Amino acid sequence: MSNDSQTQSLAFGLLWPELNDGLHYTDVVPPSGSELTLIEFYSSMYKNSAPLQGWLQRIQNGQISVDGRVVQDPNAILSVGSELVYHRLPWKEPDAPHVLEVLYEDDDMIALNKPSGLQVLPGGLFQQRTVLRQLYWRVRKQNSSLASQESHPVPVHRLGRGTSGILLCAKTKVAKTCLAAYFSDGTSLVGANRKAKRSGTRKISKIYRALVTGILGEDKVVINQPIGIVRYPGVAKGLYVASPSGKPALSKVEVLERDGQQNRTLVQVEIESGRPHQIRIHLSFMGHPLLEGTRGLRTRFLETVAITCMHINLFSHIRPRMR
Numbered sequence: 001m002s003n004d005s006q007t008q009s010l011a012f013g014l015l016w017p018e019l020n021d022g023l024h025y026t027d028v029v030p031p032s033g034s035e036l037t038l039i040e041f042y043s044s045m046y047k048n049s050a051p052l053q054g055w056l057q058r059i060q061n062g063q064i065s066v067d068g069r070v071v072q073d074p075n076a077i078l079s080v081g082s083e084l085v086y087h088r089l090p091w092k093e094p095d096a097p098h099v100l101e102v103l104y105e106d107d108d109m110i111a112l113n114k115p116s117g118l119q120v121l122p123g124g125l126f127q128q129r130t131v132l133r134q135l136y137w138r139v140r141k142q143n144s145s146l147a148s149q150e151s152h153p154v155p156v157h158r159l160g161r162g163t164s165g166i167l168l169c170a171k172t173k174v175a176k177t178c179l180a181a182y183f184s185d186g187t188s189l190v191g192a193n194r195k196a197k198r199s200g201t202r203k204i205s206k207i208y209r210a211l212v213t214g215i216l217g218e219d220k221v222v223i224n225q226p227i228g229i230v231r232y233p234g235v236a237k238g239l240y241v242a243s244p245s246g247k248p249a250l251s252k253v254e255v256l257e258r259d260g261q262q263n264r265t266l267v268q269v270e271i272e273s274g275r276p277h278q279i280r281i282h283l284s285f286m287g288h289p290l291l292e293g294t295r296g297l298r299t300r301f302l303e304t305v306a307i308t309c310m311h312i313n314l315f316s317h318i319r320p321r322m323r
Contacts, residue, residue: 013099019090020128027084039074063087096129108175116164157183208269212288216265221253223282227275240276242285249275251282
């Protein structure tokens, strides 16, 4: 395979359909669900998703099947091992950008400039309007073969929906394994014996820019604060916060510019770990939370979003090792 990068198409992206395809949720009736009715199962198992009346309406609308057959009787008795499928009807997802700029591409990987407002992977209200779906559509357009569509590029790391920056996607299993290992390199070292010498240079450096409230006094700050999950009402999986009992996390903050009139500071943040919401949490921990309401703002602070860009010290180190 050729190592030459492809530069024919610098951008791609299809317009989003008005509605997505909906979702299918599958359950298998456990022994404890034996003799339950269909409405009893859903209203007890998923009472946080909808009230009893809501589940009753979904059943009567024909949105639930049992072992491949649509069942509209809410009092149908379930059997252990039966497969239940709930079809969530299609909905209009919130607005999101659809055009992705190609920064680099070869046979192994593609580097994209992800815009702010576009989610990387499906989740929550965004099931279709994602980077992953645009990558799938791009491959389908380029090659209609089923094998090609099944092997579309996949992101090897995440950028928050409000974050713009470089997103690396692997085209092969070897590239995916290699890139994933490079991304986890820093995280595995944080919390270990930091006096130990590192073997070689890090293959990937993750550097972000952020606009924060207040004026930082010091030009450089190192935040070494663990990040963990705490329970929070209404949040099923809990919230990520600065916590002594959490996992080790290290961020290096450097001031780029101070704006005394607006009481804000533009900082550069290099993270050596990759904990969820790490930059947001660490900057809040030091008393300078991310400045809200600045998405897409273009000033002398450049484009300032919660986290605006990630620089990857990549090509000279990674490319020779992917073969």
